[in-house]
Amino acid sequence: MKEAVELRNPTDMYYAQPLEDNLFEWHFTVRGPKDTDFEGGIYHGRILLPIDYPMKPPSVILLTPNGRFQLNQKICLSISGHHPESWQPSWSIRTALLALIGFMPTHAAGALGSLEYPPDERRKLAKISHDWVCKECGLCMRNALANEIACSDNADAIEARYLATQISIKGEKEAEKQEATNDQNLFVMGDVSMTGNVVIDSSPVTPETLRHRRSSSQSRGTSITSVRNSLILRRMFFMQNGAIA
Numbered sequence: 576m577k578e579a580v581e582l583r584n585p586t587d588m589y590y591a592q593p594l595e596d597n598l599f600e601w602h603f604t605v606r607g608p609k610d611t612d613f614e615g616g617i618y619h620g621r622i623l624l625p626i627d628y629p630m631k632p633p634s635v636i637l638l639t640p641n642g643r644f645q646l647n648q649k650i651c652l653s654i655s656g657h658h659p660e661s662w663q664p665s666w667s668i669r670t671a672l673l674a675l676i677g678f679m680p681t682h683a684a685g686a687l688g689s690l691e692y693p694p695d696e697r698r699k700l701a702k703i704s705h706d707w708v709c710k711e712c713g714l715c716m717r718n719a720l721a722n723e724i725a726c727s728d729n730a731d732a733i734e735a736r737y738l739a740t741q742i743s744i745k746g747e748k749e750a751e752k753q754e755a756t757n758d759q760n761l762f763v764m765g766d767v768s769m770t771g772n773v774v775i776d777s778s779p780v781t782p783e784t785l786r787h788r789r790s791s792s793q794s795r796g797t798s799i800t801s802v803r804n805s806l807i808l809r810r811m812f813f814m815q816n817g818a819i820a
Contacts, residue, residue: 578668587721588731589672591622594712599624602712604719605672607641607701608735611680612694616641616701617716619709622668623649632662633671639707639716640700642692643679651687652678670738673731677739 576598582591591603601622607613618641623634635652637644644650652674683689692700705717 582669585720586731587723587729588676588735589669590720591668591672599626599628601668602709602714603668603672604714604716605676606720606723608676608679608732612697613641613643613679613701614698616704617707617719618704619707619714619716619719622671629664629667632659632666633668635671635675638709639704641679641690641704642697642700643683643690645688645690648688650675651689673735674738676732677735677737681739 576593579593579598582589584590585604587606589603589605591601593599593601601624602619603622604617604619607616607618616639618637618639620635620637620639623636625631625633634649636649637646640646683691706715708715
């Protein structure tokens with residue numbers, strides 16, 4: 576595998592290799608970014624590749640206590656398996672590792688698998704991370720990476736910060752686009768009663784109207800998908816009975 580050859584020599588920032596008996600599971604090690612609560616820390620984890628990688632993104636799991644990401648849980652990054660819509664096939668495991676490094680000092684913002692430990696606690700975890708040993712692959716963090724480069728503005732560090740910024744922005748834009756689509760669907764669908772009857776509301780749509788429709792939809796447990804299904808079923812019923820609604 577080409578990526579395994581490219582990543583076989585540890586750099587001062589990252590290292591990753593597949594398990595001997597499973598090319599779809601990799602173990603990786605990354606260094607915490609400088610001038611952050613994670614400076615000096617060395618963190619280990621797993622990367623799970625889907626069968627159709629690189630068309631689909633990998634899943635990333637941290638194993639070393641770090642105070643930013645939960646352990647043994649897939650991390651919700653816009654470059655990971657939780658957000659396949661943001662992934663680009665031209666990206667690689669190296670891209671995912673640099674993005675992870677860049678994301679470490681960002682705010683958790685309630686994302687799946689994220690933590691918000693106090694800065695002092697994160698710094699303590701960074702110090703003791705050097706003695707951590709992976710029970711599965713046997714790698715000790717103290718010997719996992721090449722000697723650290725003194726300059727914090729090396730090419731990998733700059734790329735890591737850039738990736739974190741660009742991927743975060745892209746994720747926010749995708750969320751805004753989805754919200755706009757939902758608003759449009761709410762406008763088209765109108766209101767839906769508890770019995771599934773569709774009531775088309777032709778009154779002017781204002782922000783207050785959209786908020787009301789969102790609130791009403793959530794309180795009834797009705798999703799956009801269920802509305803579409805209801806319309807399809809009604810149309811099929813009328814077609815079978817010789818008329819179209």
